[in-house]
Amino acid sequence: MISSILTMAALAVAANLDNAGVGIAYGVRNIQISSAANLLVAVISGIATILSGWVGRLMSHYIHPSVASYIGGGVMFAVGIWVLSEPLRAKRKERKKRQSGVIGRILEDPAAADFDQSQTISLTEATVLGAALAMNAFAGGFDAGVTHLNVWWTGLFVAIISYVLLGFSAFFGRRYAARALGKHATLCAGLLLLAIGVHQIW
Incomplete structure (x- = not known):
């Protein structure tokens, strides 16, 4: 039980560390995000977690539990690698910034x-x-x-952490120390996702 709670909490934190970077960026630039807007972002993240959780649960009915653990861990490991490589991709995308989609532009800036x-x-x-x-x-x-x-609890964890991290980091975003932490949000998210993936596999 405790192990499951810790895993869900770790997943929620890993899924939302980008929120800290975004909140800090908004604080530094004095861009305001209201409680209602922050809540909407949190709800969207929670719903995304639940929907993808249902897909994962459906797949788990057709594969052996040990294989499911490997798949789940592999997905988290792959996403961790993807997140860690984000700075390198950002440099290459800088030349094509005008051609990137709305989502891509927001993730970059x-x-x-x-x-x-x-x-x-x-x-x-x-x-x-x-x-x-x-x-x-x-x-x-x-x-x-x-x-x-538990997909529902995981979704709730993700939504709560999303709301807290985005609001908290935006509040402290005007401080230089918080700005410095923001530079490492991507690295921390990637490493945490890798750790969760390795834990699931082994």
Whole structure:
């Protein structure tokens, strides 16, 4: 029981570390995100986790439990590698920035979610931001599903951590120390996802 709770909590943190980077970026640039907009982002992440968890749970009915653990761990490991390679991909994408989609631009520059440049994230803008930030939640939910963790609780964990991290990091984003931490959010997320993947496999 305790092990499952810790795993769900770790998945939730890993799925939301990008939120810390986004919140810090908003704080540094004085872009406001209301409680309602933050809540909407959290709900989207929670729903993404639950939906992908159902897919993972469905797949687990047709494969052996040990194989399911390997698949879940492999997915988390692969996503961890993908997250860690993000800085390298960002350099190559810099030349093609104008051609990238809305989601891609937001992941590269969180301020791009403020479409009207009002220095405030509206509910409409929060919907797009939530979709961009939910990418890691999909992987976490799938892993929870194939390894038979409680999908609903995992989704709730993800939503709560999303709300807390985004709001908390935005509050402290105006401080230099918080800005420095923001630079390492991607590295921390990638390493945590790798650790979860290795734990699931072994």
